[in-house]
Amino acid sequence: MIVVMKVGTPEPEITRVSEELGSWGLTPEKIVGQTKVIIGLVGETASLNREQIQEVSPWIESVLRVEKPFKRASLEYRHGQASEVVIPTPNGDVAIGRDNPIAIVAGPCSVENEEMIVETAMRVKAAGAKFLRGGAYKPRTSPYAFQGHGESALGLLAAARDASGLGIITEVMDTADVEVISEYADVLQIGARNMQNFSLLKKVGNQPKPVLLKRGMSATIDEWLMAAEYILAAGNPNVILCERGIRTFDRAYARNVLDLSVLPVLKTLTHLPIMIDPSHGTGKSEYVPAMAKGAIAAGTDSLMIEVHPNPARALSDGPQSLTPDAFDALVKELAVFGKAVGRWEEAVPVLA
Known part of the structure; x- marks a missing residue:
């Protein structure tokens, strides 16, 4: 899954969200795009629903599932941004x-x-x-x-x-x-x-x-x-x-x-x-x-x-x-x- 943060999200809030999601047994990976920060979530996410994650912070813009079997390599993982x-x-x-x-x-x-x-x-x-x-x-x-x-x-x-x-x-x-x-x-x-x-x-x-x-x-x-x-x-x-x-x-x-x-x-x-x-x-x-x-x-x-x-x-x-x-x-x-x-x-x- 990927968590898309809103434009202008304070860095301490990004850190807090990452730490909280990490406490769920997930591995958060911060991806800095041109205008937004994305947090990639690796781990057992099948049982999680997007609303659950959305409630973690008002600074979260959207939560999306990565459907491809290649998670980190997928274009979805970076929200359409090339690396x-x-x-x-x-x-x-x-x-x-x-x-x-x-x-x-x-x-x-x-x-x-x-x-x-x-x-x-x-x-x-x-x-x-x-x-x-x-x-x-x-x-x-x-x-x-x-x-x-x-x-x-x-x-x-x-x-x-x-x-x-x-x-x-x-x-x-x-x-x-x-x-x-x-x-x-x-x-x-x-x-x-x-x-x-x-x-x-x-x-x-x-x-x-x-x-x-x-x-x-x-x-x-x-x-x-x-x-x-x-x-x-x-x-x-x-x-x-x-x-x-x-x-x-x-x-x-x-x-x-x-x-x-x-x-x-x-x-x-x-x-x-x-x-x-x-x-x-x-x-x-x-x-x-x-x-x-x-x-x-x-x-x-x-x-x-x-x-x-x-x-x-x-x-x-x-x-x-x-x-x-x-x-x-x-x-x-x-x-x-x-x-x-x-x-x-x-x-x-x-x-x-």
């Missing part, structure tokens, strides 16, 4: 959400060596990226494929961040690695294969760094949102959803089917920010530009694009990676689309 995730980076805070410029994440599938990851970081930053993505630990279908360099690659990502000032996004695959990855990463990524690894979801929910939750390869939207609910329920409100393509019967031409329809659908269901990954979504670099442009037109909050200085020699996912030159050209094209929808950050001129 944003603010991520500190060496270059300043970056906010990802519906009222912010589109944030671009770019970099290779996996971290191969220091020269490669630093070079890529500098190139994607120059083109306009806000975050560097790169895998230290890589889940692969074949046990004989390159699995990533592990913990040593985290130090290389740190070197790339020091050189470029970009925020770092990297995947965590095991609960045992959450703590060490949190020391290096600005955003922890849960990959498609781990979307329903509930122990891992709870673990990342118990730490403060933002979490990027990729959609499972065969996951429904409800399953995806329930996975986000695990993270939110564990106490971490900073979740970004990432669509990376779903598996269907036709794999002859593209690696996956990039489901851009999730953008309008999710905006009716959840307040969480949304990212689109056209690289994994198509599996072929030549299809990435069209899908990235389509994602902006459909309302994405962020894009994740794979970039490698030499895709032909990449240790993983070379066919879907753009060269730095191709990425630079693409960002210039994306700017046209981003400006058309009012979601593009103007470049700040560099003074001589």
Whole structure:
């Protein structure tokens, strides 16, 4: 349930209402909107009626039930107000959400060596990226494929961040690695294969760094949102959803089917920010530009694009990676689309 407080409700009254409702065995969560404060109630609310709660304070405007099974992730829980995730980076805070410029994440599938990851970081930053993505630990279908360099690659990502000032996004695959990855990463990524690894979801929910939750390869939207609910329920409100393509019967031409329809659908269901990954979504670099442009037109909050200085020699996912030159050209094209929808950050001129 959610309790909507009237505009101008004194802070002591909000505190008093929260404490009283907490004494009922509920968990109140304060949500500050643009004009109103909302108190989300988590717990056994089925036996409560709205009139009961309404009597707690004359400052309560309304009491509403959240009908969705994903409570905290639902748009209802925030009374129709979208949320944003603010991520500190060496270059300043970056906010990802519906009222912010589109944030671009770019970099290779996996971290191969220091020269490669630093070079890529500098190139994607120059083109306009806000975050560097790169895998230290890589889940692969074949046990004989390159699995990533592990913990040593985290130090290389740190070197790339020091050189470029970009925020770092990297995947965590095991609960045992959450703590060490949190020391290096600005955003922890849960990959498609781990979307329903509930122990891992709870673990990342118990730490403060933002979490990027990729959609499972065969996951429904409800399953995806329930996975986000695990993270939110564990106490971490900073979740970004990432669509990376779903598996269907036709794999002859593209690696996956990039489901851009999730953008309008999710905006009716959840307040969480949304990212689109056209690289994994198509599996072929030549299809990435069209899908990235389509994602902006459909309302994405962020894009994740794979970039490698030499895709032909990449240790993983070379066919879907753009060269730095191709990425630079693409960002210039994306700017046209981003400006058309009012979601593009103007470049700040560099003074001589």
